[in-house]
Structures are given as structure tokens and as C-alpha cells.
Amino acid sequence: MDKGRLTKILVVEDESIVAKNIESRLKRLGYAVPAIVSTGEEAIKKSERTLSGFGAYGYCVKGWDGWC
Numbered sequence: 655m656d657k658g659r660l661t662k663i664l665v666v667e668d669e670s671i672v673a674k675n676i677e678s679r680l681k682r683l684g685y686a687v688p689a690i691v692s693t694g695e696e697a698i699k700k701s702e703r704t705l706s707g708f709g710a711y712g713y714c715v716k717g718w719d720g721w722c
Contacts, residue, residue: 660686661685662687667692670692673690674690
């Protein structure tokens with residue numbers, strides 16, 4: 655992975671302890687985590703601003719009907 659340009663991963667998780675754990679693991683693996691959000695609506699807004707290449711999403715997330 656090019657250290658000059660880290661792949662950005664947006665973490666979408668409504669449980670803060672789980673979100674922080676995911677963030678920590680991703681950073682140790684060399685990824686950039688520009689934001690952690692807890693709802694689908696926030697994820698869409700943040701991803702438009704941060705241009706994330708990938709999202710790590712919780713299975714059941716507030717604001718995304720039909721995922722649970």
C-alpha cells in the first residue's frame with residue numbers, strides 16, 4: 655500500500671465501543687478512517703464529503719430500513 659496515500663474507510667456503526675474498535679484495527683492495518691458515523695443518513699453525507707473508497711458498516715444501522 656502506498657503510504658503517501660492511504661485508502662479511506664468510513665466506519666458506520668451505531669455502537670460506539672464497536673466503532674472505536676473497528677477504527678483502531680483499520681488504522682493498525684494502515685487505512686485512514688476519516689469519520690465514524692452512526693446512521694445511514696450520516697454515512698451518505700460524510701461519504702460525499704470524504705470520498706471514501708470503502709465503508710465498513712454495522713449490520714443493523716439506524717436510518718437504513720430493511721437491513722435488520
